[in-house]
Amino acid sequence: MNAPLPVDVLKQHLIDPEICIRCNTCEETCPVDAITHDSNNYVVDPDICNGCMACVPPCPTGSIDNWRLMVRSEAYSVQEQFGWEELPKEKALPAASPTSTPIEGADTSLDSPLSQAAETLAAAPAQASFTPAGASVPPWSAAHPYVNLYTHKAPMTATVVGNYRVTGADTESDIHHIVLDFGELPFPVLEGQSIGILPPGVDAQGRPHHARQYSLASPRDGERAGYNNLSLTVKRVTEDHGGAAAHGVCSNYLCDLAKNDTVQVIGPFGHTFLMPNHPRANLIMICTGTGSAPMRAMTERYRRRIDSGENGRLMLFFGARTERELPYFGPLMKLPRDFIDINLALSREPGQPKRYVQDLIRDRAAQVCDLLADRNTCIYVCGLKGMEVGVLDALRDVTMQSGQDWSILHEVLRREGRLHFETY
Ligand code: FAD
Numbered sequence: 001m002n003a004p005l006p007v008d009v010l011k012q013h014l015i016d017p018e019i020c021i022r023c024n025t026c027e028e029t030c031p032v033d034a035i036t037h038d039s040n041n042y043v044v045d046p047d048i049c050n051g052c053m054a055c056v057p058p059c060p061t062g063s064i065d066n067w068r069l070m071v072r073s074e075a076y077s078v079q080e081q082f083g084w085e086e087l088p089k090e091k092a093l094p095a096a097s098p099t100s101t102p103i104e105g106a107d108t109s110l111d112s113p114l115s116q117a118a119e120t121l122a123a124a125p126a127q128a129s130f131t132p133a134g135a136s137v138p139p140w141s142a143a144h145p146y147v148n149l150y151t152h153k154a155p156m157t158a159t160v161v162g163n164y165r166v167t168g169a170d171t172e173s174d175i176h177h178i179v180l181d182f183g184e185l186p187f188p189v190l191e192g193q194s195i196g197i198l199p200p201g202v203d204a205q206g207r208p209h210h211a212r213q214y215s216l217a218s219p220r221d222g223e224r225a226g227y228n229n230l231s232l233t234v235k236r237v238t239e240d241h242g243g244a245a246a247h248g249v250c251s252n253y254l255c256d257l258a259k260n261d262t263v264q265v266i267g268p269f270g271h272t273f274l275m276p277n278h279p280r281a282n283l284i285m286i287c288t289g290t291g292s293a294p295m296r297a298m299t300e301r302y303r304r305r306i307d308s309g310e311n312g313r314l315m316l317f318f319g320a321r322t323e324r325e326l327p328y329f330g331p332l333m334k335l336p337r338d339f340i341d342i343n344l345a346l347s348r349e350p351g352q353p354k355r356y357v358q359d360l361i362r363d364r365a366a367q368v369c370d371l372l373a374d375r376n377t378c379i380y381v382c383g384l385k386g387m388e389v390g391v392l393d394a395l396r397d398v399t400m401q402s403g404q405d406w407s408i409l410h411e412v413l414r415r416e417g418r419l420h421f422e423t424y
Pocket residue numbers: 023194212213214215216232233234235236237239240241246247248249250251252290291293422423424
């Protein structure tokens with residue numbers, strides 16, 4: 001049983017290029033930098049991946065969860081994976097394949113060390129060696145999400161029934177509220193989930209554009225309650241993250257759509273950034289820019305049942321440069337103050353000091369701690385990638401000030417599915 005293996009078998013981690021929506025979550029999550037990408041694919045380097053599974057729960061599509069038992073010397077290289085349009089068919093290991101050429105020196109009988117090693121590897125439990133900042137499970141009372149109902153190979157066609165700008169016309173930030181209708185076809189969604197949009201046309205290599213992901217801005221029962229539709233909050237990308245001019249393929253396509261145009265949709269995606277379903281659950285929502293989309297969806301879910309007596313407390317921290325660059329500013333400010341506690345952090349409002357969401361979390365420390373002490377409270381953070389560290393620091397500071405140990409509370413929030421991040 002414990003004899004040395006004649007052949008080194010690898011449980012190779014692969015990403016399905018047909019399902020992957022290139023959201024970069026896996027590459028950011030991987031603690032050992034085993035995941036990389038080119039303009040075609042996201043791939044896993046077999047020489048680096050240690051199978052720690054850190055990337056698996058955050059992947060919104062499940063495309064990351066593919067494994068092949070391979071003789072290590074035959075593992076698919078990074079370069080090979082870059083060229084894939086689909087996953088290759090599974091190959092039988094030499095020991096299990098009657099037609100394959102035995103590997104020199106290997107015992108290829110079914111009870112051989114090689115097939116035993118393969119079984120052991122296949123059944124090997126995930127080794128957790130990395131702790132992400134947010135939870136990898138949904139809140140205990142979240143409704144069951146449907147995911148991947150529509151795929152690249154079989155997308156759904158939706159019709160645009162609304163498209164209008166929700167930021168001041170005189171601002172640089174061109175953010176649109178887009179309503180898509182699914183007609184008679186099922187597209188069940190929950191607040192916090194996202195969908196993928198397949199922009200028409202091809203990229204510089206002549207390949208169809210890959211899908212881009214957008215969070216739902218409407219609640220589960222539709223942008224208009226009882227209708228089979230949903231809404232998105234899309235920012236027109238006109239410059240890259242470094243500020244250089246760029247023409248975002250999908251965001252410009254979406255922002256330019258007219259009523260009655262059709263769009264190819266895949267998804268839904270997401271099984272953890274979901275709201276609690278039990279009565280009197282509180283939500284702390286922290287967002288910037290289009291990160292407000294899931295917060296709008298959750299807030300609207302609460303607003304529609306405002307008279308039911310089921311609602312807990314809502315506390316919103318919302319950051320933008322100016323009021324006029326805040327999507328949905330007008331409707332947001334019309335919500336009753338006893339329904340939602342709104343805290344606006346403006347970083348470039350003329351005549352006002354720069355404020356960021358983390359500043360306001362510290363300003364409202366007592367109320368935040370009060371909510372955090374309640375096990376019915378869930379926290380959602382969505383928006384710019386860079387906001388995670390600042391928000392975590394602020395949450396740590398306010399809990400420490402109140403005499404609590406943040407490292408313990410943080411772990412409890414993660415374990416109980418009560419702290420969620422979605423940044424891009
Ligand atoms: P691309 O053609 O892909 O990129 C053009 C250039 O712009 C590239 O240089 C790229 O690096 C840069 N770039 C890409 N994204 C951005 C950005 N957001 N800001 C500045 N520069 C960028 N976007 C929304 O507008 N609303 C949402 O609700 C939303 N939800 C998302 C949810 C998830 C889980 C994820 C992963 C992303 C989400 N996004 C959302 C981002 C969205 O998927 C696209 O990345 C974005 O619209 C840009 O796509 P594009 O095709 O227009 O740009």
